[in-house]
Amino acid sequence: MKKTRHEGDEGTVAFWLLMKALYKDE
Structure with missing residues (x-):
């Protein structure tokens, strides 16, 4: 992924x- 402003x-x-967070919760 490119970090662009x-x-x-x-x-x-x-x-x-x-x-x-939701993914980690599952």
């Missing part, structure tokens, strides 16, 4: 963190 990047990171 884009508007809403922080939101995307938070979303992925949430997804990761």
